[in-house]
Amino acid sequence: MRLNSVNEKVERLYKSHFGKMVASLAYAFRNIDLEHVEDIVQESFSRAIVDWRDNGIPLNAPGWLYRVCRNHALNEIKEKSRLTKLAGEHELATATNDFSESILDDQQLKLLFACAHPDLSPKVQVVITLKYVINLKVEAIAKVLAMTIDGVDKMLVRARDKIQRDEIFLSVPSNSGLRPRLSTVHKVIYLVFNEGYKTSHGNDLVREDLCEEALLLTKSLLDCDLFDHETFSLYSLMLFHAARFKSRFNTAGELVDLEHQDRSHWSSDLITLANYYLKQSRSETLSKFHIEACIAHLHCLANSFDETDWVSIRKLYSTLLVDNSNPFVELSYAIACYYSGEKETCFYTLNQLEQQPYMRNYYLLNATLGKLYACENKSDEAITYLEKAFNQTKATLEREFINNSILKIREG
Amino acid sequence: MEKFLLIVREDLKRIGQFTAEERFARSPDMLPWLKTLNDSGQYIMGQPLFVSGKYVTQDEVQSDGPFIEAKEGISGFDLIWAENIEQAVSIAQSCPMVMAGFAVREVRQLVKMD
Numbered sequence: 001m002r003l004n005s006v007n008e009k010v011e012r013l014y015k016s017h018f019g020k021m022v023a024s025l026a027y028a029f030r031n032i033d034l035e036h037v038e039d040i041v042q043e044s045f046s047r048a049i050v051d052w053r054d055n056g057i058p059l060n061a062p063g064w065l066y067r068v069c070r071n072h073a074l075n076e077i078k079e080k081s082r083l084t085k086l087a088g089e090h091e092l093a094t095a096t097n098d099f100s101e102s103i104l105d106d107q108q109l110k111l112l113f114a115c116a117h118p119d120l121s122p123k124v125q126v127v128i129t130l131k132y133v134i135n136l137k138v139e140a141i142a143k144v145l146a147m148t149i150d151g152v153d154k155m156l157v158r159a160r161d162k163i164q165r166d167e168i169f170l171s172v173p174s175n176s177g178l179r180p181r182l183s184t185v186h187k188v189i190y191l192v193f194n195e196g197y198k199t200s201h202g203n204d205l206v207r208e209d210l211c212e213e214a215l216l217l218t219k220s221l222l223d224c225d226l227f228d229h230e231t232f233s234l235y236s237l238m239l240f241h242a243a244r245f246k247s248r249f250n251t252a253g254e255l256v257d258l259e260h261q262d263r264s265h266w267s268s269d270l271i272t273l274a275n276y277y278l279k280q281s282r283s284e285t286l287s288k289f290h291i292e293a294c295i296a297h298l299h300c301l302a303n304s305f306d307e308t309d310w311v312s313i314r315k316l317y318s319t320l321l322v323d324n325s326n327p328f329v330e331l332s333y334a335i336a337c338y339y340s341g342e343k344e345t346c347f348y349t350l351n352q353l354e355q356q357p358y359m360r361n362y363y364l365l366n367a368t369l370g371k372l373y374a375c376e377n378k379s380d381e382a383i384t385y386l387e388k389a390f391n392q393t394k395a396t397l398e399r400e401f402i403n404n405s406i407l408k409i410r411e412g
Numbered sequence: 413m414e415k416f417l418l419i420v421r422e423d424l425k426r427i428g429q430f431t432a433e434e435r436f437a438r439s440p441d442m443l444p445w446l447k448t449l450n451d452s453g454q455y456i457m458g459q460p461l462f463v464s465g466k467y468v469t470q471d472e473v474q475s476d477g478p479f480i481e482a483k484e485g486i487s488g489f490d491l492i493w494a495e496n497i498e499q500a501v502s503i504a505q506s507c508p509m510v511m512a513g514f515a516v517r518e519v520r521q522l523v524k525m526d
Contacts, residue, residue: 118495119496119502145444325456326450326456358446
């Protein structure tokens, strides 16, 4: 058996099954702690690589992995019970029955809802969703979330304690209990999408696979009748963004801003789909996702940057500010002010934001100030801000983009 | 959703030795944490505080007050939305300053006054 095909197969299975296997093994063997369960699952994948290279990939590859895990876990328990003489045969029997592949088909959604546990912070919810639902490895999570591997590890250790203590994976609420968690699930999905869409450190600016996962998860919510108006608006919002994926980079692989994107490359199929779900989302309550989807809709509606309905966009941002007032939204609001002709309000807002120590170090604030001062033909100010922004981002593509902007201003 | 104040407490004597710029250059990068809170719609506002302030009682205004050199003096705060105290605690735990052992956070729920 070729080494590559075995590795690829294992890699694929890891992506699709790691979280499920951990969750179901933890469920079947409640007295083994979660970290150890993960080790056992990890170990089964390592064994698969060695075994399959010699003996070929078995027909039921996931089944093979499950069997290895189960036997490993059973041995551990037997070992333990020999030492403590506590666990009886009864426990072994239940464990064996509970742990099989067949009951796990819908496990991904269950896990998603489990990860949306209201006692976990949004960041932790995202981290464990990436780990157990999307099955990213710690290194990948660290990269995507711009955290250190150590930081992710620390967070996972705490989360594992909590998951174990409160049986978070084991006590997934019943169908009626799922609804109250829906809005948290939306947020987690949105965060995953954002992490895929926005900057991650290093070269790959858009982790399209994460965005796809977020879209697929939302689609499965819709498919299993587990949705409300917010699900539609969230789906619509993400589809609008996804429609612009390809045009965010030019043929040389450089970042292109909204103003200079080739709008003919925007996916009209995705935009149509997004419009459809935006209509579906109509309801009396207006969520953050609704407003953001409307803004994305207006961007996609315009034939060019100049024809964009900036006045409506500005109004939508000010609506967003009512319930979601924070400096990040204010930044977007200020940009909409500028292009809708309210330059004074724009610079006033931006200069206010500059007073905040956190925001002063935010490259997007400085990049915005740089760009808008350049539009106002104030080259010196523009360059000062762009240089600040340059030093505040680590993403190679963004640094290139900022550097190019500086060069253009210098050339006049 | 309830409002919570996440108070930053750190060694004021230590940070008092630095200029504002040095102080923030030494602190871990807070933006990714704030960004996550913003994206989940939970971030309201936050601000670091100057080390020195005034201390006011009925009788007098002291220039510095008794906390100026406190080991765990208040050096900043963040106001956030959270489902419950557990989630607020969990958010505080994931704060980069806390994770790096740089500062501690006190988590307090705001009383609704309507």
